[in-house]
Amino acid sequence: MANQSWSIGNAKVTKVVETQVEMPPTGLLPEATPEAVGRHAAWLQPHFLTEKGHFTLSIHALVVESEGRKIVVDTCVGDRPLPGYGDMAEGNEVFLRDFAAAGFEREAIDFVLCTHLHFDHVGWNTMLVDGRWVPTFPGARYLFARSEYEHWSNSEDRSLIPSFEDTVTPVVDAGLADLVDGDHKITGEVRLEPTPGHTPGHVAVRIESRGESALITGDLTHHPIQWAETEWAMGADSDSAQAGRTRQRLIRExxxxxxxxxxxxYAGPTAGHIRGADGGWIFVAQD
Ligand SMILES: [Zn+2]
Known part of the structure; x- marks a missing residue:
């Protein structure tokens, strides 16, 4: 299947999937009981709610091309054993092959941006060569929001960053990491936007080109239903109330x-628009 891609003015975004995980909604969002999700079934189906009533979590990288630069936004889980996360890393070695098949050379990537440092956003920052974890994108500057990097560097709880020493530390040691502000500009068309809550230094990515505009969410939402139920917590949130306020601000914008x-x-079409409906908000996929 061809990789999905979207044009935003002169910029382009291409999705490279690592894996997809199907789960009961409460496994992702504890408040997403069958009854609560059922209220939204009409607009969630078929892409965002399976016939079995499950959510599908897609783990993918988004490659942004802008002004001659190539930017990888989030680098998935990677292929390394992850204590506590079962077989989530199994079979992921296909990612680098699929990345190349999508037309991208890892040596030609200019920037890697991790929206936050949870393990499913940093995995392919590095790859194993001769028993050592080395940067997968040797020609890239890796951008980490400074507050995010400092938070996790000093955190005693490693449960959400089990691969940090293999995925983030080697990049820093190689001198390829830049700690940037939450509103850092990468190109004239692409910039970061602070979107705290899920993690303290979480950033989204804004793209604006020739009057068109896009927002790459990172984990400020994990599933489109969070645009309708902005206050629903996600198990791995650092501050769920703040994450809810961030979503409400983005809806206003x-x-x-x-x-x-x-x-x-987001699985399936992955992209779409936030639309008002029945006094609330829904997400309408762009097919
Ligand atoms: Zn995630």
Whole structure:
């Protein structure tokens, strides 16, 4: 299957999938009981709610091409054993092959941006060569929001960053990491935007080119239902109330506007728009 891609003015975004995980909604969002999800079934189906009533979490990288630069946004789980996460890393070695098949050379990547440092966003920062973890994208600057990097570097809880020493530390040691502000500009068309809550230094990615606009969510949402139920917590949130306020702010900015919202974990069409409906908000996929 051809890789999905979207044009935003002169910029282009291409999705390279690592894996997809199907789960009961409460496995992702504890408040997403069958009854609560059922209220949204009409607009979630078929892409965002399976016939069995499950959510599908897609783990993918998004490659942004802008002004001659190639930027990888989030690098998935990678292929390394992850204590506590079962077989989530199994079979992921296909990612680098699929990345190349999508037309991207890892040596030609200019920037790697991790929206946050949870393990499923940093995995392919590095790869194993001769028993050592080395940067997968040797010609890239790796951008980490400074507050995010400092938070996790000093955190005693490693449960959400079990691969940190293999995925982040080697990049820093290789001198390829840049600690940047949350509103850092990568190109004239692509910039970061602070979107705290899921993690303290979480950033989204804004793309604006020739009057068109897109937002790459990172994990400010994990599933489109969080645009309708902005206050639903996600198990791995650092501060769920703050994450809810961040989503509400983004709805004020992008609801019923042409901004293309590209979900970092959205399955199927992955991109769409936030639309007002029945006094609330829904996500309408762009097929
Ligand atoms: Zn994630």
């Amino acid at each position: 992008h609801g019923d506007r042409p901004t293309l919202v590209i979900g970092t974990h």
